[in-house]
Amino acid sequence: YIHYLQHRLFDKEGLASRKATRVLIQQIQEIAPDIIHLHNIHDHYLNYPFLFEFLASIDTPVVWTQHDCWAFTGGCMYFDMLNCGEWKSGCKCCPEKRALFGNRSKEQFRLKKECFAEIKNLTFVSVSDWLKGLFEESVQKNRRIETIHNGVDLQTFRPICAKSDKQFKILGVAAVWDKRKGLDDFLKLREMLPKDYKITLVGLTQKQVNVLPDGITGITRTTNVDELIQLYSNANVFVNPTYSDNFPTTNIEALACGTPVITYKTGGSPEAVDDMTGIVIEQGNIGGLVNAIIQMKNNPLLSSACRKRAEMCFDKDKCYEKYIRLYKGELDNY
Template identity: 30%
Template sequence: MKIVQINTYDITGGAARAAYRLHRGLLQIGQDCRTLVRYKASTDDSVFCVIPKNPPEKVDEEFFLSVAIQQHYINSHRTDISNTIFSLPYPGYDLSTLPMVQAADIINLHWVAQYQSPLTLHKLFVLGKPVVWTLHDHWAFTGGCHYSAGCEEYCHGCAPCPQLADDPFGLPEAVLKDKLRFFEDANLTIVTPSRWMAECARQSKLFKDLRVEVIPNSLETDVFSPQPKSEAKESIGIAAETITILFGGVDSNERRKGFRELKAAIKYCLKDTRFQNLVESDKIRMICFGRPYDDLNTVGMPVVPLGYLDSDEKISAAYCAADIFVLPSLEDNLPNTMLEAMSCGTPVVAFDVGGMSDAVINGVTGQLVPIGDTRQMGKAILSLIFNSEKRGVMGKKCREKIEEQYKLEIQA
């Protein structure tokens, strides 16, 4: 089967990494899979950077939309409800005439913001080929937000938009109307990595009448595999007997990632005399990877910032060096970080939001607490910090869960 994936990036960002893993999984089982991207960072010969040579007026159009609309109309008028990306789906690049697309048996869309528009997607739909759209966030069925921050106006018409303080032209509503017009009668199947995202898609005005299937993301279980924690800790310069809490992500300053809530949970932990003694005796550390928070030094305990890790092997070592992975996201799909930590045998403490409960079985592979309840998150952290036997049992269950449900060949 000839499969063409379309994604804005190939390996940059969580959605891209998830899509690329599927791409590699399809190749491993013998499928003819090619990926078309706007921005390529890998050296993979089966990934193609495709940006049509546009006439000057097309370049001017994109510049105008980027500056006048994206920066001045959208970015300058965001409310405090969210600082997660909110993007305009224009102008878009027409890929429908490419021989590779013409020859495909199936088209698999992924994260196509800043690459595809409702019109260019329509041109793919009218080719008559089956199209599968794998959703990595809400953007496909909203008027521009990538995560709705609890808003459900995408079920009705995206008006009014709580993420824009000033919206005199009703932009999100107009964008959603565009999608409704151009997506009509498309031979489109929606795939979501989590049950939560599937329910959002089924309730959306745009996708409510379409087939929606849940197929979890996968990962390389041979790369993300358990290692002796003492050795992993020493590999990143931490003493083997030190207790470690890991936190990480691409952009830790994004509000929905929950750094404020993590700080509050650690503050609660510091009220515990035993935890405080660990901090004072330098026997516990927090490890952080990705872009660090601007006020990382205000956590209240020693932090080891690893920065951006440029290989899966280094990322895997960080997970293996952690006794607990804390995931305080307030809104998320099926985070790669959660699956990666579990694959390395590290239990997860998270808020019970989005797709967390798909993988984290409370009390078995980690601890889930009510969203925003930092007191309960603190208690969950403490319960694992002072019970190494429980952590070990959970770690083994984590690995079993990943091997049963999240291997590359299962998703492919």
């Protein structure tokens, strides 16, 4: 809570939590790993300059999986909706207001550049080709950067029931529903689509559920995986009108359950589908989204093709194998 407060007041995200970081460092020292694998380190629980100073001192190979753009910006995770390109040369005064009394984007950009440069054996892994491309334009462009897409458990996420043939069912799933995730676009879709098209949104707050218009069924966030699989499997199409994303796991969960995907051309989201398993629409093109949904109803894509793509490209076990090969390569070159 103190770290979160320092972030919201003084834009010090990643610069507090020294005590918690010491505990982590002590655990790393006790384990003495051959490789250190990092994921998200910017959610108010670590002091990254402190951590990277330690990592530089032990010279252990580090693999760092990137789930957003934070590592090469002055603080923002995504900049699509800001239309900002300062990250390419040096953030100065971020247009995204994150704190009440400060804007440390220039300092954060400098700190990250310096801290990460101290790690000689650092390999970045992107979960999308889109993010890999951004890394290659950023201050981290001279680092090794690989793409390993996210995977899902295909034994869990699988087709368990037939598609609805009485009513065309549209599904949307998000952990948080806001403008960035396309909630407003779903409301517009409801106005433009035929009344017999059913829309179900999963992950809403109860407050959001209470104000939904007729024709949209809202379900609050669920931890019941079986319920989620049922919804994915029964849907005729999964729609993801996201405006800011890296590689949404919901897309590949839908494919694994045999459901085609319609998504905006946002980040790495289009990488989940091909011509046989989905349709990609330009951001904000509600008319195009409507046409794609109607096209999907009139010419449904094969559920088996969706499942096959998930098996070929997004099997978590194959994802693990790629990481193991990466680890072995790092150790061989160490």
